[in-house]
Amino acid sequence: MPSERRGPVLRGRDLECAALDELVPAQPSGARVLVLRGEAGVGKTALLEHLSAQATSYRAVHVAGVESDMELAFAGLHQLCTPLLGHLDELPPPQRDALNVAFGRGAGAAPDRFLVGLAVMSLMAAAAADRPMLCVVDDAQWLDQVSLQTLGFVARRLLAEPVVLAFAVRECPEALRGLPELEVAGLSDSVARDLLESVMVGGIDPRVRDRIVAETRGIPLAILEVPRNVSPTELAGGFWIYGKRSSTAAIEGDFVRRIQELPADTRLLLLTAAAEPVGDTALFLRAATRLGIPVDALGPAEAEGVIEFGTRMRFLHPLMRSAAYRAADLMDRRTVHEVLADVTDPRSDPDRQAWHRANAAAGPDESVAVALEESANRAQSRGGVAAAAAFLERATALTSDARLRGARAIAAAEAKREAAAPEAASDLLAIAELAQLTPLQRARVGRMRAQMDFARSRSGAPGAPRTSDAAAALLKAARQLETLDDDAARETYLESISAAMYAGRLGDPRVLTEAARAGLDAISRMPTVRRPIDLLLHGMACRIIDGPGAGSDQLRRALHSWNEHAKNDTGPVQNWPFPIVQESAAHELWDDDVLLQISTDMVRRARDAGALAVLAPALTYRAGVHVYRGELGSAADLLDEANAVTASMGHTPVKYHSLTLAAWRGVAAEAVPLMEAATAGGTAKGEGRLVGVADYNLAVLYNGLGRYEEALAAARRCCEYEDLGFYGWCLFELVEAAAHAGDTATAAAAVTLLSDRAGGSGTPWGAGVVAAARALVADDDGAGELFDHAVDLLDRAGIAPHLARTRLSYGEWLRRAGRRGDARRQLTAAHDAFTDMGAEAFAQRARRELIAAGEKVRKHPVASGDGLTAQESQIARLAADGHTNSEIAAQLFLSAHTVEWHLRKVFVKLGITSRRQLRTASWTG
Structure with a gap:
């Protein structure tokens, strides 16, 4: 039986309300997520209020994004989680510490933002242990970026927990794409007519009514504002021209006019409330006192239905907050921000104080710029890269000294790039280039531009440069760094080699050899070569210039050194800077033991630290080793986990090892479309290595199927270019295919080439x-x-x-x-x-x-796997090895409740009743 509907009845929203009612059953069986998408004023907030009214048995937490708060790291997440922090001690120590650092409650190294996501997920699971929980996020598009990314991650990882996550957005942001979505459109004409008539005093001419309904497009907020903004005379005579007032800008314009008609002191208090995004009543009262305005002056705004004054300041619609801010002139805004900065506690909230001071500044102000830099450093230490970038960007704008402005612009660009905002980073680099830069700074700018071009080239985005062009740009940047920063120059030469390896057969071969020669020249000027990166550059450059077998000693030393670093390093977990070169080096040595050791240690450290950005590539490379050892089930489990982690971060899964796994599994109907898609994608973006990998895997597939002519054709295509790392493997495929096809000359020639390499x-x-x-x-x-x-x-x-x-x-x-x-x-x-x-x-x-x-x-x-999914199989293996639910949850970035839920399904599928029986179940092999 459906529960009796509570709360106000929403006109024309039966379908939407029914969908929301299904989100909050009396006895939830697992997590549920929904994104309400629609334009401003269409009724999303009212639907969220309906959802909250139905969830009477749920513990509810709410947060609303505020446009002016978008730059403060974890601000939205902090507000959402504050009511749940009583469960903080129930979290595993790494998660608890990460959350404390992110929320400014403790000190420590910057946490991986996805570890913070795991902590939030665990916090929600703990809070929902006795009572299901509803998390409502309104105007999610205005949350700070890191909070939005974290909640998107949580929404994708929640599974068995009795938690409901409901978002309302105008346009769906990248962090929420792919989640279940419900589009909220305007009301039907008949419902819109009824709504309009219900709010009109004294009735309305039907023809005027119908015109208004058509022009408002059924947007409830636009309809409700009609009697507030249009006189009865205009409506009765039909002289009023509504035009396009149903747009967001037009609705906000109506709000602005209403606010401008209020008394001056009321407007100033509204501006203060709008500029203070937390809604802190105590802070608002201090600001009002500093302005010399009695709080009673807010009365007209309350009477007009603009704001509620209670334990928290609450605008009745986000557009009203925006209107209150935009209705004010620039001088009043600066005055209010200056007052808010004065009454904000610099010890408990220095970053928001700095942000207010920045908005109060009438021009360049070095003291404010310095405060913003300090806020950026704090944001970086908390893992808020996007916030740090915003602070540094604003600091750049407030800097008058040209040299200092250039340095700050470069720092802001680096932060924007790390925050996945390449366009903003490019704009900041343009500002930096106008300043008085040192040669080193100009070289750093050139390197950053080349790095961003390379990232864009691999993304395949429209208008992105070809991978080969990015490789050439990195080579140029490396040369510019010579004598200015020799360590950075050598790193950039290796970056250029990496990019050229990705470009492969579709790139300019001269870039690879020129980068290798320049890298060798840079190495020759070193008194000793110690860093793993330098050993890797030395060995790979020798291999490229001098051919098979060259550089093997340096490559072996580099990989063993990297392995010792990964095994013993206790500092923050870092991304592998050159994974393609490391993997190719191991394959050129025909020694996957060292790559297995590196990836295993990286997986362990990433799991321990919760560094998901490092975990995904480490899982992928370890999966590749399992494929080469014939452990296809383990490889599939790792790739599934890597893809789940990658998807939860909003990234694109890595294709290379998935293609190899599909080839060895040997199901043509599944594998061939993957190879064809990889070939098309690699060709489109100029990533020749992906084209070569696809042909190599087609050769493996067709040799397995006994279709030797097709295998021979694919292997020949692959071997037209020497892709370091897998060229030797494809030579073997060429030998087998040619031998079976009767092409003895091709087979013999391929054996000679293979002997030279392996x-x-x-x-x-x-x-x-x-x-x-x-x-x-x-x-x-x-x-x-x-x-x-x-x-x-x-x-x-x-x-x-x-x-x-x-x-x-x-x-x-x-x-x-x-x-x-x-x-x-x-x-x-x-x-x-x-x-x-x-x-x-x-x-x-x-x-x-x-x-x-x-x-x-x-x-x-x-x-x-006897019908088990990849994740069920992985959990079953860990349970069979004696791990507890909590230990399994920590390893797989799940909650203990989700692990228990999976194990119940495993027991049913395998027909067993205890964890002990898992050790002898047939799936274990």
């Missing part, structure tokens, strides 16, 4: 792959010995897919040689390995060979 690696993996390739092209006298040697090496290396493929090829050769018994042993081992790892295409290829060798093979599906 043969000198000194690792069992590299040597084993070369032996397997040679066996494929050897005559019958030498093939068997080569196959035996390859099997031994790859078994020692632990590279299960290549070991199974070598056994498969060995079995095929043995069958053709008439040794059917020996063939069955190799083919059975290959078939079982492929089946266990979930490599469906190769498993079916081995099965066909076994049947041809006279073996009866029962066809059975590849293991898939």
Whole structure:
């Protein structure tokens, strides 16, 4: 039975109210999220009030975005969470500490903003343990950026908790896109007519009524304002021209006129309330006293329905707040901000005081600029990069000294870039370039512009530069940094190499070699090379200039040094600066042990610290290692987690290792569209490496399916350009495809190239792959010995897919040689390995060979986790290993309640009743 509707009845909103009623059932079974989207005045706030009225059994917390408060980090989140802070001690220590730092309640390193999101999620879960909770966020588009991003993250991660999150927005911001959405449109004509007639005193001419209804487009607020702004005479005669007054600007203009008709002291008090976004009554009273205006002067505004004066100051509509501010002249605004700065406690709220002082400034003011810089530093320490950027941007505007203005503009641009506001960063760099910059500052500006161009090139956004152009710009920036900041110059050379590697076959090959040569020159001027970054630059530059095998010692030292750093460093978790170069270096060495160690330590540290921005790439690279070792289920779990984390942060999931996983799984209907989409995307943005990866994975897929001509075509395309890191792998695909297709010349040439690259690696993996390739092209006298040697090496290396493929090829050769018994042993081992790892295409290829060798093979599906989802499988594995719900929740960035909810479903699917039984359940393999 639906609950009886409470609160005022909203005209014409039955469908919307029904949708909202479903959000708040008496006994919620899990989390629910809804974004109400519609233009100003359409009734979103009224619908949120209806929602709150229905949720009588819920604990409700509310926050409304305020346009003037958008620059203060965590301001909106702090207001929303303040009623819940009694549960703070129930949070895991890292989350509790992060929230305390973010809210200015404690000191410490700047928290990862997504760790703050986890803390908010845990706080909500704790608060909802005994009573479901409703979180209402009105005018979410005006929340400060970091609060909005955090709430968007929370909305995507809540699952089993009895928490409802309802947002109201005009246009959906990026942080909330993809969440369940309900568009709120204008009222129907019939409902709008009824509403208009209900507020008209003395009635209205039907023709005038219909015209007003048409021109207001059914916007309730516009309709309700008609009798306040138009005289009965105008309405009765039909002389009033409404025009486009249904727009937001027109409605606000009506509010402005109403406010301008109020007494001067009332207007000044309204301006004070509008400029003070928290609604703090005590602070408002202090400001009124400082202005010398009695609070009674607010009475006319209350009578007009503009504002409510109570325990908090509350405008009856956000447009009224905006109108109160815009109705005032500039001098009054400055006066009010100056008064608010004077009455704001500099110890408890120094940042808002600095912001008021900035708005009170009539021109450049160095003392205010310095205060804003201090606020920016505090914001940075709390993880509020967007707020820091805003403070620095305003400080730049208030700086008269040209050199100091340039330095502040550069700092503001760096913060804007970190806050994902590249257009604002570019504008600030333009301001900096007009100042008197030192050569080093100009070089820093050039590097920032090139870095932003590279990020845009990879995004594929319309009008973005090609990846190759960004690589060239980074090379130019690195040269400008020479002798000015040698460390930064070498880092930028490595950035240019990274960008050129992404550009690959679609870029200018001269950029890669020029960046490598310049990097080597920079390294040669160093007395000693110690930093992992410099070792990586040295090794990769040697490999690019001098060919296969060159630079291996430096690359190995760099990766081992990075591993020690990741294992032992106790400082803040940092992003990998050059993941493509690190991964490619490990692959050029045919040594994934070191990459597994680095990624494992990075995953551990990111989990411990809650650094989700670092966790996602670390999970992705570790997933790649699992693929190469045949642990496809583990790789899928990690990629699913990485994609979930990436999506919750509003970023685009990384494609590369997802393509490799799809190729090895071998389901053509799923894999081919992924490869085609990657090829199209890489071509469009000039990212040739993605095109090459797609062709390499097509070769793997088609070799598994036994479609060798198609595999040969894909491998040939891939091998037209040497993409460092996976070119050698594709040479092996070329050897196998060509050998099966009868193109012995191509296969032999590819073996030579592969031997040059993998043969000198000194690792069992590299040597084993070369032996397997040679066996494929050897005559019958030498093939068997080569196959035996390859099997031994790859078994020692632990590279299960290549070991199974070598056994498969060995079995095929043995069958053709008439040794059917020996063939069955190799083919059975290959078939079982492929089946266990979930490599469906190769498993079916081995099965066909076994049947041809006279073996009866029962066809059975590849293991898939017995119906468990990736997250359920991951949680089950951790529970089977003895981890508690709280420990699992901390590792997977969930709440303990959500972990328990997942485990209940796991028990039902597996037909078990206890955690102990998980250790012997069939899904564990």
